[in-house]
Amino acid sequence: MTIALRTLDDGAWISVNDSREVGVSDIWTLPAREFCGCETPHVMLEGFSGVDLRGVDTHVIADAVGMCIDCGTRDGIESLPVGRIVEGEFKRYEPESVQSPSVAAVSGR
Numbered sequence: 001m002t003i004a005l006r007t008l009d010d011g012a013w014i015s016v017n018d019s020r021e022v023g024v025s026d027i028w029t030l031p032a033r034e035f036c037g038c039e040t041p042h043v044m045l046e047g048f049s050g051v052d053l054r055g056v057d058t059h060v061i062a063d064a065v066g067m068c069i070d071c072g073t074r075d076g077i078e079s080l081p082v083g084r085i086v087e088g089e090f091k092r093y094e095p096e097s098v099q100s101p102s103v104a105a106v107s108g109r
């Protein structure tokens, strides 16, 4: 099964099978101290620079730029898991639950 992944509108959306599924301006909770010095970084996404499928669990992994709303740090986020493909359908992760970019990046190799 082919999953069509791309970014749309200059990185404002991640499109899965021609449906806009994940947009910027959500606030994602990232693992402590991976993004900035905050105990629990709350990062508002500003744009997606890329999206890909990874691993046997078919995580949908995005590269993005975001800003911590607590301390103002602005940086790139590599390999943010935004959802996964289950039986050909996209299941979005909740931004409020802590994602772990580094763990996801390693497990897919």
Ligand SMILES: [Zn+2]
Binding pocket: 036, 037, 038, 041, 042, 068, 069, 070, 071, 072, 073
């Ligand atoms: Zn911060």
